[in-house]
Amino acid sequence: MTFENQPSQPNAETRSPPRLATLTLLCALSVLPLNVFLPSLANISRDYRVDYALVSLSLAGYAVVSATLELVMGPLSDRFGRRPVVMVSLVVFIVGSIGCALATNIWVFLMFRLLQATITSCYPVSMAIIRDTAGRQQTASRIGYAAMIWAVAPMLGPAVGGIIDETLGWRAIFWALACAGVLMIAVCWFDLPETNTRQSRSIASQFRTYPALLKAPRFWAYASCMSFSAGTVYAFFAGAPLVAAIFDLPATSVGLFIGSVTGGYVFGSFLSGRYAGRYHLTTMIIVGRLIACLGPAIGLALLLTDVKQIAALFGPCILIGIGNGLTMPSANAGALSVRSELAGSAAGLAGAMTVSGGALLSSLTGALLTEANATYMLFCIMFASAALALLAAVLAAFVEKRGPAHELS
The missing domain is CATH 1.20.1250.20 (MFS general substrate transporter like domains)
Structure with a gap:
């Protein structure tokens, strides 16, 4: 499969586009945190001695933040570039995951859980990266292959989370997510060059379009x-x-x-x-x-x-x-x-x-x-x-x- 590159800016660094495997892993990580810890909700409720309904806010709040971030981070990637948005999202996600693992009460846990939601912005940005580096027909093909793996993550997530909970405890799930974020940063550092070569000069000029x-x-x-x-x-x-x-x-x-x-x-x-x-x-x-x-x-x-x-x-x-x-x-x-x-x-x-x-x-x-x-x-x-x-x-x-x-x- 070949890429059809967009015209680059005169001073843009010439680098090969990211591998589809990198973008696919990024998409998978963006959806995995949503449900990987579902088997642990009851255990989290018991450990913090709070109602199950309060713990379930970690799902509803996550979904609300996710939808909001998709509206914000996509435009920011048009203005500042895809790579910075992905890297910042991963860093905040890692902080949120570590915070959830170390949280001493439910309110701290919920706060860091909302920070975790920044990872969801990596999915639309990954789609934009694919569009930056491929023609319309090849974009659909590449998204198809990425979606095939992306869909497997929420299928296997709860089962993996349940195994980790039973063997190491629910906090280990969030440590594992933090480690996955660190590995993803390392992969993106070497295999995610900037692909948006037509960044707007300012947020104001972008909004006018x-x-x-x-x-x-x-x-x-x-x-x-x-x-x-x-x-x-x-x-x-x-x-x-x-x-x-x-x-x-x-x-x-x-x-x-x-x-x-x-x-x-x-x-x-x-x-x-x-x-x-x-x-x-x-x-x-x-x-x-x-x-x-x-x-x-x-x-x-x-x-x-x-x-x-x-x-x-x-x-x-x-x-x-x-x-x-x-x-x-x-x-x-x-x-x-x-x-x-x-x-x-x-x-x-x-x-x-x-x-x-x-x-x-x-x-x-x-x-x-x-x-x-x-x-x-x-x-x-x-x-x-x-x-x-x-x-x-x-x-x-x-x-x-x-x-x-x-x-x-």
């Missing part, structure tokens, strides 16, 4: 597609446990069905990595959305024909994961390519929209589902979200044909 991004129908089409695609999965995560409880399904089986969707995403991301460079972005996205729509559509069809086997209902949902794996890399590449000089800002805004869309669909699912309507309502919500993502994909294809050439550079 934002309306061009925010008013671009192409950006909103791609970002909306990402948001509703993620919303379909979040709706499934929110509603599947209730449906499984109605069918008296054991917890291990629930985990298997939920994990199958993530496994489908890994497979779809692999297909993106292999084929996105050969086909137009919108072709990959629309194919992905059609596949994703099939999952809840098959589930609804089975319900209408009075099939009530949980495996028959949840099995087709793996198509949602495959469809999202085909969709997200190309949609991400499309959003970052609307204004390539604002790739960091676009990555941050699109990422925040994706997280917000997922949270909204998750909350909506929780509010609408009851034991009486859970099965039908869950599949209706998932199908509606997947269909809206397909509509956004069709809109993206339409504006791509009509849009000015300079937005496609």
Whole structure:
């Protein structure tokens, strides 16, 4: 796989672009801290002698800070460069991890846990780095390969965290995260040169260019597609446990069905990595959305024909994961390519929209589902979200044909 480098500034240092493996590891580390310590929540609550609900703020607060940082750090990487933002984020993350490991009370723990959230900004910045060093089609391919590994991290994270907790205690999880941050800094120090060669002269001048991004129908089409695609999965995560409880399904089986969707995403991301460079972005996205729509559509069809086997209902949902794996890399590449000089800002805004869309669909699912309507309502919500993502994909294809050439550079 080759890179298509952007034109560099006259005095820019000539260095080879970062390896995809480096960016993939950076993406994996950016998502791992979210759930690696989930098996330890009860132990943390017991050690600090506080309510479980208070400890769970380490999740909610982390998510809020993460979404906010994606909006801020992406633009900062457009202004000051990708490398400084990544390095600062890693340093703060290490401090936060060490603080969590040494915290003597829950409030200190929560404060340092929020500092840990700075690592999440490395994901959109990594996407911007890929866009800096590759053409539009190759960007989608590279994001596909990165997403394939990225998706494995949250799958294995809780299991690894549980093993560490059982053998060394929950504090060892945060020591391990700190060590991972140190190793990542070492890797980035040698293999993460600056790739943003078109930094704005000031924050003010950069903000003056934002309306061009925010008013671009192409950006909103791609970002909306990402948001509703993620919303379909979040709706499934929110509603599947209730449906499984109605069918008296054991917890291990629930985990298997939920994990199958993530496994489908890994497979779809692999297909993106292999084929996105050969086909137009919108072709990959629309194919992905059609596949994703099939999952809840098959589930609804089975319900209408009075099939009530949980495996028959949840099995087709793996198509949602495959469809999202085909969709997200190309949609991400499309959003970052609307204004390539604002790739960091676009990555941050699109990422925040994706997280917000997922949270909204998750909350909506929780509010609408009851034991009486859970099965039908869950599949209706998932199908509606997947269909809206397909509509956004069709809109993206339409504006791509009509849009000015300079937005496609």
